[in-house]
Amino acid sequence: MPAIAIVGATVLAGAELEPIDDAIVIFDEVIRAVGKKSEVVIPRDAEIIECNGRTLLPGLIDTHVHTQLHPVRRLISGGLTTVRDLGWAPDVVLPFAKRSESWGVQGPLVLAVGPIITEPDGYPTHAHWHGAQITAHQLRSASEARDIVRVLVSQGAWGIKFAVDDRRGPTLPSSVLSALIDEAHHLRKKVTAHVGTVVELKKVLDAGVDELAHMLMADERIPDELISQMVDQGVAISSSLMFRDAHDYATAIDNAARFHDRGGVLLYGTDIGNGGATPLITGPVPGVEVREFIALTQAGLEPQRALISATSAAAAWLGLEAVGQVTVGFKADLLLVRGAPHAEMKHIGNIEQVWRSGASVL
Structure with missing residues (x-):
């Protein structure tokens, strides 16, 4: 599976879903990298998805x-x-x-x-x-x-x-x-x-x-x-x-x-x-x-x-291992929504894409 790079989204990372603005997340079946644009190198063969104004969080x-x-x-x-x-x-x-x-x-x-x-x-x-x-x-x-x-x-x-x-x-x-x-x-x-x-x-x-x-x-x-x-x-x-x-x-x-x-x-x-x-x-x-x-x-x-x-x-x-976080090494079960649900709850319904183990659902 080729890597996917989510670029420009706010990412809710780690167990506490800490927001990282203008971030990059790279994943295939699992999450390979999470961080600010200045911290993450995108692989040459990755599929790049621009996600400004979106939030990426765990499925x-x-x-x-x-x-x-x-x-x-x-x-x-x-x-x-x-x-x-x-x-x-x-x-x-x-x-x-x-x-x-x-x-x-x-x-x-x-x-x-x-x-x-x-x-x-x-x-x-x-x-x-x-x-x-x-x-x-x-x-x-x-x-x-x-x-x-x-x-x-x-x-x-x-x-x-x-x-x-x-x-x-x-x-x-x-x-x-x-x-x-x-x-x-x-x-x-x-x-x-x-x-x-x-x-x-x-x-x-x-x-x-x-x-x-x-x-x-x-x-x-x-x-x-x-x-x-x-x-x-x-x-x-x-x-x-x-x-x-x-x-x-x-x-x-x-x-x-x-x-x-x-x-x-x-x-x-x-x-x-x-x-x-x-x-x-x-x-x-x-x-x-x-x-x-x-x-x-x-x-x-x-x-x-x-x-x-x-x-x-x-x-x-x-009791699930490596699930429920946008963290390196965790399964790429991910949800992309329009808006900022961590600030305004109703935005959680604005679903644009879902991935299970890195495979797109929608």
Whole structure:
């Protein structure tokens, strides 16, 4: 693959997405050079792309999607070079995720957890979103919990997801949750949870959960002591704020803001394909979702920090190596946008080009 030289763009470089104005980035499958024009020599055979007035940043990572509800080509053309699928039938989505490692510009890299583990008749067994019934895996005992974790990990699951939503049905007891999480941790896998109410949040925190799949689903204020417990335990939250109903949006933003203020890790996530996050006009679009980024800024993140939540911070949380940064030696998963999204968040939607491992998508 011949080298490509991006010339004149503002580059958001490194883990902190520090802006370098009037920069040059050279890449093939990986990034070969990053710096100011005076610091970088362009190879003679490189394809030069003049990008004045543009910003080059890492390809975006959405930590909460449902890939079987959208053509993956739309996800990558919309700026997502990596996604994590948080719920589908494992015999479908786990092989699908494996294939994503080698399908190039046809779609993003997909990580997947497989099913949403739940109590018999618990959420999402009776949910109305498409695919809910085949996504639910019902557990009856702690031994079954350990067994399914071992099976899913052997099949390539990124981690484990369960649901405890007492608004929608019965929930897993603490003994089963503890076994599920303990077995996952024994196998060095993280556990994420769909959590309905404050009561269930306390239960999953005491069991040692690693992450919330989105902000608390109920329109309830999370007590300050539970916010502190989440932060102290290193629990992360995949945001999925913008699809909330109007009446509980303010509560979700307040919970997210207090979590962020105390040092909690908020990751960019949209729940594309599920619930309010559908192909409808009111739901997130397949690809970068400007409204989710704006919601993160309403929760107190500066635009640059919101972008970090969808790039280097997301890559670190997901355990991805050499992804999520415009850094020498990292994969050339890149996004070129018109404007300056690190200064004005809405510009993140002005996509002009996407590269996955150096290959152009658009």
